[in-house]
Amino acid sequence: MNNPILTVEHLSVTFNHRQTVVDDISFEIHAGETFALVGESGSxxxxxxxxxxxxxxxxxSLNAEAINLHGDDVLKRSEFELCKIRGRRIGFIFQDPMSSLNPVMTIGSQIEEVIKLHFDLSRDALQQRALEL
Ligand SMILES: Nc1ncnc2c1ncn2[C@@H]1O[C@H](COP(=O)(O)OP(=O)(O)OP(=O)(O)O)[C@@H](O)[C@H]1O
Ligand SMILES: [Mg+2]
Structure with missing residues (x-):
């Protein structure tokens, strides 16, 4: 099998130095694979x-041996570098559209905003790509 697109090794997350909400999780996601992480609310x-x-x-606070995206170690990237990766190499559809989308902007313009940030496209091409998505 090809190299995974995403590798997470021994990830733990703790809030306020005391509440561990993710405890030593590891997984890999390969190209073309649908991966579902299932668990009760708050898990x-x-x-x-x-x-x-x-x-x-x-x-x-996050602890992990590795978080690798397309072979690139996310843990070693600066905030500036991460901004170039987020929305281009990996996308995120947030749950709860009422708080994750802006109600005074159309959905189209919010999709276009992300594409515009990463790609130099004409107005028409931008709109076309947003419609495809
Ligand atoms: N900012 C925060 N401060 C403290 N604890 C938090 C914070 N955000 C999330 N948590 C806690 O982390 C735990 C995991 O939350 P998470 O949102 O990942 O759950 P989830 O599995 O996505 O749940 P759901 O199915 O409801 O979306 C929960 O116990 C939650 O209360
Ligand atoms: Mg959730």
Missing amino acids: GKSITALSVLRLLPNNA
């Missing part, structure tokens, strides 16, 4: 996903 699925992009709140 740490979102925190696991947010960890991959280093989008955790300030009171969280």
